[in-house]
Amino acid sequence: MSTTLYVRLPHRPHDQPQPWHFGALPFALVRDSGMPAARRSDAAQAPEVLREGHAQIAALPPAERLVLILAASDVLLTTATVPPLPPARLKQALPNLVEDALATDAQPCHIGVGPALDGEPARPARGPRRRLLMVADRAWLRAVLDGFAEHRHRRRHILPAQMCLPLTAPAVSADATDSGNAAAQPATLVVEASATSLVQAEGMVEPTLAPGNAPASGQWQLTVRTGRHEGYGLLLGTDALAAWQALAPDGFWHGDANAVANAPVPALRRASAADWRMWIAGAQRCLQEPGLDLAQFEFAQGRADRWNLLAWRLPLALAAGIVLVQLLGMNIHWLMLHREQQRLETAQLQTLHTAFPQIQTVLDAPLQMRRQVEQLRLASGRSTPDDFLPLADRFAQAARQLPPDGLQALEYRSRTLVATLKPGTDTAALRGAARQAGLQMEEDKTADATRAVGPAGSRWVIKPGL
Structure with a gap:
Protein backbone atom coordinates (compact mmCIF):
# COMPACT_ATOMS: atom_id res chain seq x y z
CA MET A 1 0.00 0.00 0.00
CA SER A 2 1.18 3.52 -0.82
CA THR A 3 0.68 6.75 1.08
CA THR A 4 -0.63 10.13 -0.01
CA LEU A 5 0.08 13.45 1.68
CA TYR A 6 -2.70 16.05 1.32
CA VAL A 7 -1.73 19.66 2.03
CA ARG A 8 -4.11 22.62 1.96
CA LEU A 9 -2.47 25.81 0.79
CA PRO A 10 -3.37 29.25 2.16
CA HIS A 11 -4.84 31.94 -0.04
CA ARG A 12 -2.39 34.11 -1.93
CA PRO A 13 -1.60 37.25 0.07
CA HIS A 14 -2.30 40.41 -1.90
CA ASP A 15 -0.73 42.76 0.66
CA GLN A 16 2.55 40.88 1.23
CA PRO A 17 5.46 41.30 -1.22
CA GLN A 18 7.47 38.46 -2.58
CA PRO A 19 9.29 36.26 -1.73
CA TRP A 20 6.64 34.31 0.13
CA HIS A 21 7.76 31.97 2.93
CA PHE A 22 5.35 29.35 4.19
CA GLY A 23 4.72 28.65 7.85
CA ALA A 24 2.80 25.74 9.33
CA LEU A 25 0.42 24.19 6.78
CA PRO A 26 -2.54 21.87 7.46
CA PHE A 27 -1.82 18.35 6.23
CA ALA A 28 -3.16 14.81 6.34
CA LEU A 29 -1.20 11.62 5.65
CA VAL A 30 -3.44 8.91 4.18
CA ARG A 31 -2.79 5.25 3.43
CA ASP A 32 -4.16 4.21 0.05
CA SER A 33 -5.79 0.81 -0.28
CA GLY A 34 -4.56 0.38 -3.85
CA MET A 35 -8.07 -0.64 -5.00
CA PRO A 36 -9.83 1.38 -7.71
CA ALA A 37 -12.60 3.60 -6.41
CA ALA A 38 -15.21 1.85 -8.54
CA ARG A 39 -14.48 -1.52 -6.86
CA ARG A 40 -14.41 -0.30 -3.27
CA SER A 41 -17.16 -1.34 -0.92
CA ASP A 42 -18.99 1.13 1.30
CA ALA A 43 -16.85 0.11 4.25
CA ALA A 44 -13.70 0.84 2.28
CA GLN A 45 -14.84 4.27 1.04
CA ALA A 46 -13.57 6.15 4.11
CA PRO A 47 -9.83 6.90 3.79
CA GLU A 48 -7.47 5.76 6.53
CA VAL A 49 -5.89 8.91 7.97
CA LEU A 50 -2.54 8.11 9.54
CA ARG A 51 -1.59 11.61 10.66
CA GLU A 52 -3.06 15.08 10.46
CA GLY A 53 -2.26 18.50 11.87
CA HIS A 54 -0.13 21.56 11.05
CA ALA A 55 3.59 21.46 10.26
CA GLN A 56 6.33 23.30 8.42
CA ILE A 57 7.16 21.98 4.94
CA ALA A 58 10.50 20.60 6.15
CA ALA A 59 8.68 18.64 8.88
CA LEU A 60 6.00 17.14 6.62
CA PRO A 61 6.18 13.34 6.39
CA PRO A 62 7.35 11.79 3.10
CA ALA A 63 4.78 10.04 0.94
CA GLU A 64 4.41 8.24 -2.36
CA ARG A 65 2.13 10.98 -3.70
CA LEU A 66 1.76 14.66 -2.81
CA VAL A 67 -1.59 16.40 -3.38
CA LEU A 68 -1.59 20.18 -3.00
CA ILE A 69 -5.08 21.69 -2.63
CA LEU A 70 -5.03 25.26 -3.91
CA ALA A 71 -7.40 27.76 -2.26
CA ALA A 72 -10.55 28.29 -4.31
CA SER A 73 -10.11 32.08 -4.19
CA ASP A 74 -6.83 31.64 -6.15
CA VAL A 75 -8.32 29.57 -9.00
CA LEU A 76 -10.79 30.89 -11.55
CA LEU A 77 -12.83 28.29 -13.40
CA THR A 78 -14.05 29.32 -16.84
CA THR A 79 -14.85 27.67 -20.17
CA ALA A 80 -13.65 28.31 -23.68
CA THR A 81 -13.49 26.64 -27.07
CA VAL A 82 -9.96 25.23 -27.28
CA PRO A 83 -8.46 24.32 -30.66
CA PRO A 84 -6.42 21.11 -31.02
CA LEU A 85 -2.88 22.48 -30.88
CA PRO A 86 0.47 21.10 -29.74
CA PRO A 87 1.31 21.87 -26.10
CA ALA A 88 3.81 24.64 -26.93
CA ARG A 89 1.42 26.50 -29.24
CA LEU A 90 -1.55 25.82 -26.97
CA LYS A 91 0.23 27.48 -24.06
CA GLN A 92 0.74 30.61 -26.17
CA ALA A 93 -2.91 30.67 -27.31
CA LEU A 94 -4.56 30.14 -23.91
CA PRO A 95 -4.14 33.75 -22.61
CA ASN A 96 -6.17 35.01 -25.59
CA LEU A 97 -9.00 32.60 -24.71
CA VAL A 98 -9.43 33.78 -21.11
CA GLU A 99 -8.59 37.49 -21.30
CA ASP A 100 -12.28 38.44 -21.49
CA ALA A 101 -12.99 36.58 -18.22
CA LEU A 102 -10.14 38.24 -16.29
CA ALA A 103 -9.97 41.68 -14.74
CA THR A 104 -6.16 41.70 -15.06
CA ASP A 105 -3.57 40.76 -17.67
CA ALA A 106 -3.65 37.08 -18.65
CA GLN A 107 0.07 36.77 -19.40
CA PRO A 108 1.23 36.36 -15.73
CA CYS A 109 -1.38 33.63 -15.22
CA HIS A 110 -0.96 29.88 -15.40
CA ILE A 111 -3.85 28.35 -17.34
CA GLY A 112 -4.61 24.66 -16.98
CA VAL A 113 -6.71 22.82 -19.56
CA GLY A 114 -9.42 20.70 -17.99
CA PRO A 115 -11.74 18.02 -19.37
CA ALA A 116 -14.02 18.52 -22.35
CA LEU A 117 -17.53 19.80 -21.61
CA ASP A 118 -19.23 19.18 -24.95
CA GLY A 119 -20.40 15.67 -24.07
CA GLU A 120 -18.24 13.88 -26.64
CA PRO A 121 -16.37 10.75 -25.59
CA ALA A 122 -12.80 11.10 -24.40
CA ARG A 123 -10.81 10.81 -27.60
CA PRO A 124 -8.30 12.91 -29.56
CA ALA A 125 -10.33 15.77 -31.01
CA ARG A 126 -10.07 16.70 -34.67
CA GLY A 127 -11.63 20.10 -34.12
CA PRO A 128 -12.12 22.70 -31.41
CA ARG A 129 -13.81 21.48 -28.23
CA ARG A 130 -15.30 23.34 -25.30
CA ARG A 131 -13.13 22.73 -22.26
CA LEU A 132 -12.81 23.76 -18.67
CA LEU A 133 -9.96 26.23 -18.07
CA MET A 134 -8.38 26.76 -14.63
CA VAL A 135 -6.58 30.08 -14.16
CA ALA A 136 -4.12 30.71 -11.30
CA ASP A 137 -1.25 33.08 -10.60
CA ARG A 138 1.98 31.68 -12.06
CA ALA A 139 4.25 33.34 -9.48
CA TRP A 140 2.19 31.89 -6.63
CA LEU A 141 2.34 28.39 -8.08
CA ARG A 142 6.09 28.72 -8.62
CA ALA A 143 6.56 29.79 -4.99
CA VAL A 144 4.49 26.82 -3.81
CA LEU A 145 6.43 24.26 -5.87
CA ASP A 146 9.76 25.82 -4.88
CA GLY A 147 8.73 25.49 -1.25
CA PHE A 148 8.04 21.76 -1.73
CA ALA A 149 11.17 21.15 -3.85
CA GLU A 150 12.97 19.36 -0.98
CA HIS A 151 9.97 17.29 0.12
CA ARG A 152 10.29 13.55 -0.51
CA HIS A 153 7.58 12.38 -2.91
CA ARG A 154 7.43 10.72 -6.30
CA ARG A 155 4.20 12.06 -7.79
CA ARG A 156 2.68 15.48 -7.40
CA HIS A 157 -0.77 16.93 -8.09
CA ILE A 158 -2.24 20.43 -7.72
CA LEU A 159 -6.03 20.55 -7.36
CA PRO A 160 -8.47 23.47 -7.02
CA ALA A 161 -10.21 23.41 -3.65
CA GLN A 162 -13.68 23.92 -5.16
CA MET A 163 -13.26 20.74 -7.21
CA CYS A 164 -12.49 18.78 -4.03
CA LEU A 165 -15.90 19.45 -2.46
CA PRO A 166 -18.52 16.69 -2.55
CA LEU A 167 -21.58 17.03 -4.75
CA THR A 168 -25.01 15.75 -3.73
CA ALA A 169 -27.32 14.31 -6.36
CA PRO A 170 -30.29 16.60 -6.99
CA ALA A 171 -33.57 15.49 -5.47
CA VAL A 172 -36.21 14.80 -8.12
CA SER A 173 -39.74 15.66 -7.02
CA ALA A 174 -42.99 14.46 -8.52
CA ASP A 175 -43.84 17.95 -9.81
CA ALA A 176 -40.50 18.24 -11.53
CA THR A 177 -41.00 14.82 -13.12
CA ASP A 178 -44.44 15.72 -14.42
CA SER A 179 -43.30 19.06 -15.79
CA GLY A 180 -40.23 17.53 -17.44
CA ASN A 181 -37.83 20.00 -15.81
CA ALA A 182 -34.58 18.70 -14.38
CA ALA A 183 -33.95 19.32 -10.72
CA ALA A 184 -31.38 21.95 -9.83
CA GLN A 185 -27.98 20.79 -8.63
CA PRO A 186 -27.61 21.65 -4.92
CA ALA A 187 -24.40 23.50 -4.18
CA THR A 188 -21.80 22.68 -1.54
CA LEU A 189 -20.61 25.64 0.55
CA VAL A 190 -17.70 25.64 3.00
CA VAL A 191 -16.92 28.53 5.35
CA GLU A 192 -13.58 28.57 7.17
CA ALA A 193 -11.58 31.08 9.16
CA SER A 194 -9.04 32.76 6.89
CA ALA A 195 -5.39 32.21 7.83
CA THR A 196 -2.46 32.76 5.49
CA SER A 197 0.03 30.38 7.19
CA LEU A 198 2.78 32.57 5.74
CA VAL A 199 5.83 33.90 7.55
CA GLN A 200 5.43 37.65 7.95
CA ALA A 201 8.17 40.21 7.39
CA GLU A 202 9.13 40.27 11.05
CA GLY A 203 9.60 36.49 11.03
CA MET A 204 6.41 35.57 12.91
CA VAL A 205 3.90 32.98 11.75
CA GLU A 206 0.27 33.98 11.87
CA PRO A 207 -1.24 32.18 14.90
CA THR A 208 -3.47 29.19 14.36
CA LEU A 209 -7.09 30.01 15.07
CA ALA A 210 -8.53 28.29 18.11
CA PRO A 211 -12.08 26.94 18.09
CA GLY A 212 -14.62 29.42 19.38
CA ASN A 213 -12.65 32.55 18.42
CA ALA A 214 -13.36 34.80 15.46
CA PRO A 215 -10.57 35.16 12.94
CA ALA A 216 -8.09 37.84 13.88
CA SER A 217 -8.16 39.27 10.34
CA GLY A 218 -11.97 39.49 10.32
CA GLN A 219 -12.11 37.48 7.06
CA TRP A 220 -13.70 34.18 6.18
CA GLN A 221 -12.64 31.89 3.38
CA LEU A 222 -15.61 30.72 1.34
CA THR A 223 -15.42 27.75 -1.05
CA VAL A 224 -18.43 26.98 -3.24
CA ARG A 225 -19.04 24.19 -5.73
CA THR A 226 -22.18 24.62 -7.82
CA GLY A 227 -21.71 21.86 -10.40
CA ARG A 228 -19.49 19.12 -11.65
CA HIS A 229 -17.07 21.60 -13.23
CA GLU A 230 -18.27 24.80 -11.60
CA GLY A 231 -17.17 26.53 -8.43
CA TYR A 232 -15.48 29.57 -6.98
CA GLY A 233 -13.96 30.98 -3.83
CA LEU A 234 -14.26 34.26 -1.95
CA LEU A 235 -12.59 36.08 0.93
CA LEU A 236 -15.29 37.95 2.83
CA GLY A 237 -15.54 39.81 6.10
CA THR A 238 -18.15 38.92 8.69
CA ASP A 239 -20.60 41.59 7.52
CA ALA A 240 -20.04 40.81 3.86
CA LEU A 241 -20.56 37.10 4.49
CA ALA A 242 -23.87 37.75 6.23
CA ALA A 243 -24.97 39.93 3.30
CA TRP A 244 -23.79 37.39 0.76
CA GLN A 245 -26.03 34.70 2.26
CA ALA A 246 -28.97 36.29 0.50
CA LEU A 247 -27.25 35.62 -2.83
CA ALA A 248 -25.93 32.19 -1.90
CA PRO A 249 -27.16 29.22 -3.97
CA ASP A 250 -29.25 26.54 -2.35
CA GLY A 251 -27.22 23.66 -1.04
CA PHE A 252 -25.44 22.13 1.92
CA TRP A 253 -23.28 24.19 4.25
CA HIS A 254 -20.06 23.02 5.88
CA GLY A 255 -17.83 24.87 8.27
CA ASP A 256 -14.76 24.52 10.42
CA ALA A 257 -14.84 24.82 14.21
CA ASN A 258 -14.53 28.63 14.14
CA ALA A 259 -17.31 29.10 11.62
CA VAL A 260 -19.74 26.76 13.42
CA ALA A 261 -18.96 28.27 16.84
CA ASN A 262 -19.26 31.92 15.77
CA ALA A 263 -22.02 31.31 13.17
CA PRO A 264 -21.44 34.40 11.02
CA VAL A 265 -24.52 33.29 9.02
CA PRO A 266 -27.55 31.43 10.40
CA ALA A 267 -27.11 28.59 7.92
CA LEU A 268 -23.86 27.59 9.63
CA ARG A 269 -25.70 26.65 12.83
CA ARG A 270 -26.85 23.48 11.12
CA ALA A 271 -23.67 23.04 9.02
CA SER A 272 -21.69 19.82 8.84
CA ALA A 273 -18.06 19.69 9.90
CA ALA A 274 -15.53 20.49 7.17
CA ASP A 275 -12.89 18.00 8.27
CA TRP A 276 -10.07 16.29 6.43
CA ARG A 277 -12.18 13.28 5.49
CA MET A 278 -14.44 15.48 3.38
CA TRP A 279 -11.48 17.08 1.57
CA ILE A 280 -9.69 13.75 1.04
CA ALA A 281 -12.76 12.02 -0.38
CA GLY A 282 -13.34 14.93 -2.75
CA ALA A 283 -9.70 15.04 -3.81
CA GLN A 284 -9.71 11.31 -4.55
CA ARG A 285 -12.72 11.75 -6.83
CA CYS A 286 -11.04 14.76 -8.42
CA LEU A 287 -7.90 12.76 -9.17
CA GLN A 288 -9.95 10.35 -11.26
CA GLU A 289 -10.13 13.14 -13.89
CA PRO A 290 -6.50 13.88 -14.88
CA GLY A 291 -7.59 17.10 -16.58
CA LEU A 292 -8.40 18.71 -13.21
CA ASP A 293 -4.73 18.66 -12.23
CA LEU A 294 -3.13 22.12 -12.45
CA ALA A 295 0.38 20.62 -12.77
CA GLN A 296 0.56 21.21 -16.52
CA PHE A 297 2.98 22.74 -19.01
CA GLU A 298 6.01 24.16 -17.12
CA PHE A 299 4.65 22.83 -13.80
CA ALA A 300 4.26 19.26 -15.04
CA GLN A 301 6.60 16.62 -13.69
CA GLY A 302 9.37 15.22 -15.86
CA ARG A 303 9.54 11.68 -17.16
CA ALA A 304 11.88 10.61 -14.39
CA ASP A 305 9.47 11.90 -11.78
CA ARG A 306 6.54 10.18 -13.40
CA TRP A 307 8.31 6.85 -13.68
CA ASN A 308 6.44 4.39 -11.49
CA LEU A 309 8.96 2.13 -9.80
CA LEU A 310 6.24 -0.09 -8.32
CA ALA A 311 5.02 -1.02 -11.79
CA TRP A 312 8.52 -2.26 -12.67
CA ARG A 313 9.07 -4.30 -9.54
CA LEU A 314 8.55 -7.68 -11.21
CA PRO A 315 10.70 -6.98 -14.33
CA LEU A 316 13.48 -5.48 -12.21
CA ALA A 317 13.38 -8.41 -9.79
CA LEU A 318 13.48 -10.83 -12.74
CA ALA A 319 16.44 -9.00 -14.31
CA ALA A 320 18.28 -8.95 -10.98
CA GLY A 321 17.64 -12.69 -10.58
CA ILE A 322 18.97 -13.42 -14.07
CA VAL A 323 22.13 -11.37 -13.42
CA LEU A 324 22.64 -13.15 -10.09
CA VAL A 325 22.24 -16.59 -11.65
CA GLN A 326 24.63 -15.61 -14.48
CA LEU A 327 27.27 -14.43 -12.02
CA LEU A 328 26.90 -17.57 -9.91
CA GLY A 329 27.14 -19.77 -13.01
CA MET A 330 30.26 -17.98 -14.28
CA ASN A 331 31.98 -18.29 -10.90
CA ILE A 332 31.07 -21.97 -10.57
CA HIS A 333 32.33 -22.66 -14.11
CA TRP A 334 35.58 -20.79 -13.34
CA LEU A 335 36.08 -22.85 -10.20
CA MET A 336 35.57 -26.07 -12.18
CA LEU A 337 38.08 -24.98 -14.85
CA HIS A 338 40.55 -23.88 -12.17
CA ARG A 339 40.37 -27.27 -10.48
CA GLU A 340 40.84 -29.03 -13.85
CA GLN A 341 43.89 -26.85 -14.54
CA GLN A 342 45.36 -27.72 -11.16
CA ARG A 343 44.72 -31.44 -11.82
CA LEU A 344 46.47 -31.29 -15.22
CA GLU A 345 49.43 -29.34 -13.82
CA THR A 346 49.78 -31.86 -10.99
CA ALA A 347 49.67 -34.78 -13.49
CA GLN A 348 52.29 -33.11 -15.72
CA LEU A 349 54.57 -32.46 -12.74
CA GLN A 350 54.19 -36.05 -11.56
CA THR A 351 54.96 -37.39 -15.05
CA LEU A 352 58.06 -35.17 -15.31
CA HIS A 353 59.37 -36.28 -11.91
CA THR A 354 58.65 -39.92 -12.73
CA ALA A 355 60.53 -39.77 -16.05
CA PHE A 356 63.34 -37.47 -14.89
CA PRO A 357 63.70 -37.57 -11.11
CA GLN A 358 66.94 -35.51 -11.24
CA ILE A 359 64.96 -32.34 -12.03
CA GLN A 360 64.35 -30.45 -8.78
CA THR A 361 62.99 -27.09 -9.94
CA VAL A 362 60.04 -27.13 -12.32
CA LEU A 363 59.00 -23.91 -14.05
CA ASP A 364 57.33 -25.20 -17.22
CA ALA A 365 56.74 -28.95 -17.11
CA PRO A 366 55.83 -29.46 -20.82
CA LEU A 367 58.84 -27.42 -22.04
CA GLN A 368 61.25 -29.11 -19.66
CA MET A 369 59.90 -32.56 -20.68
CA ARG A 370 60.41 -31.69 -24.37
CA ARG A 371 64.00 -30.57 -23.80
CA GLN A 372 64.85 -33.67 -21.80
CA VAL A 373 63.43 -35.93 -24.53
CA GLU A 374 65.47 -34.07 -27.18
CA GLN A 375 68.62 -34.46 -25.12
CA LEU A 376 68.00 -38.21 -24.80
CA ARG A 377 67.42 -38.47 -28.53
CA LEU A 378 70.65 -36.64 -29.29
CA ALA A 379 72.56 -38.75 -26.80
CA SER A 380 71.32 -41.92 -28.46
CA GLY A 381 72.37 -40.65 -31.92
CA ARG A 382 68.85 -40.22 -33.25
CA SER A 383 67.93 -37.02 -35.06
CA THR A 384 65.15 -34.72 -33.96
CA PRO A 385 62.34 -33.48 -36.24
CA ASP A 386 63.89 -30.00 -36.39
CA ASP A 387 67.32 -31.23 -37.52
Missing part, protein backbone atom coordinates in the same frame (compact mmCIF):
# COMPACT_ATOMS: atom_id res chain seq x y z
CA PHE A 388 68.49 -30.31 -41.01
CA LEU A 389 68.18 -33.75 -42.61
CA PRO A 390 64.60 -34.50 -41.45
CA LEU A 391 63.49 -31.01 -42.42
CA ALA A 392 65.22 -31.10 -45.80
CA ASP A 393 63.87 -34.59 -46.54
CA ARG A 394 60.29 -33.61 -45.83
CA PHE A 395 60.61 -30.34 -47.74
CA ALA A 396 62.03 -32.24 -50.72
CA GLN A 397 58.94 -34.49 -50.68
CA ALA A 398 56.66 -31.44 -50.61
CA ALA A 399 58.62 -29.58 -53.35
CA ARG A 400 58.42 -32.31 -56.02
CA GLN A 401 56.09 -30.19 -58.16
CA LEU A 402 58.40 -27.15 -58.13
CA PRO A 403 60.12 -26.27 -61.43
CA PRO A 404 63.91 -26.89 -61.55
CA ASP A 405 64.67 -23.16 -61.09
CA GLY A 406 61.88 -22.54 -58.52
CA LEU A 407 64.15 -22.99 -55.46
CA GLN A 408 66.86 -20.33 -55.44
CA ALA A 409 68.40 -20.87 -51.97
CA LEU A 410 68.07 -23.14 -48.95
CA GLU A 411 69.47 -22.20 -45.52
CA TYR A 412 69.41 -23.84 -42.11
CA ARG A 413 69.82 -21.82 -38.92
CA SER A 414 68.30 -21.73 -35.45
CA ARG A 415 66.87 -25.23 -36.06
CA THR A 416 64.68 -23.91 -38.90
CA LEU A 417 64.91 -24.24 -42.67
CA VAL A 418 64.72 -21.02 -44.75
CA ALA A 419 63.84 -21.44 -48.46
CA THR A 420 64.08 -18.67 -51.06
CA LEU A 421 61.63 -19.17 -53.92
CA LYS A 422 61.65 -17.63 -57.38
CA PRO A 423 59.14 -14.80 -57.85
CA GLY A 424 55.89 -16.08 -59.34
CA THR A 425 56.15 -19.53 -57.77
CA ASP A 426 52.80 -21.11 -56.77
CA THR A 427 53.33 -20.94 -53.01
CA ALA A 428 49.74 -21.94 -52.17
CA ALA A 429 50.19 -25.42 -53.65
CA LEU A 430 53.62 -25.72 -52.03
CA ARG A 431 52.24 -24.79 -48.59
CA GLY A 432 49.48 -27.37 -48.97
CA ALA A 433 52.03 -30.09 -49.87
CA ALA A 434 54.25 -29.04 -46.94
CA ARG A 435 51.30 -29.29 -44.56
CA GLN A 436 50.63 -32.85 -45.79
CA ALA A 437 54.32 -33.67 -45.21
CA GLY A 438 54.05 -32.54 -41.56
CA LEU A 439 55.71 -29.15 -41.98
CA GLN A 440 54.68 -25.64 -41.10
CA MET A 441 55.57 -23.11 -43.79
CA GLU A 442 55.33 -19.34 -43.09
CA GLU A 443 56.58 -16.35 -45.04
CA ASP A 444 59.57 -14.51 -43.54
CA LYS A 445 58.25 -10.98 -43.08
CA THR A 446 61.58 -9.64 -41.86
CA ALA A 447 63.56 -10.83 -44.87
CA ASP A 448 63.75 -7.45 -46.63
CA ALA A 449 64.83 -5.62 -43.46
CA THR A 450 67.53 -8.07 -42.31
CA ARG A 451 69.06 -9.00 -45.69
CA ALA A 452 71.12 -6.46 -47.54
CA VAL A 453 72.15 -8.67 -50.47
CA GLY A 454 71.02 -12.03 -51.79
CA PRO A 455 68.82 -13.61 -54.41
CA ALA A 456 65.55 -11.91 -55.16
CA GLY A 457 62.41 -13.82 -54.30
CA SER A 458 60.16 -14.72 -51.43
CA ARG A 459 61.68 -16.25 -48.29
CA TRP A 460 59.83 -18.90 -46.30
CA VAL A 461 60.51 -20.32 -42.84
CA ILE A 462 59.92 -24.06 -42.56
CA LYS A 463 59.41 -25.76 -39.17
CA PRO A 464 58.08 -29.11 -38.01
CA GLY A 465 54.33 -29.16 -37.87
CA LEU A 466 52.50 -29.04 -34.55
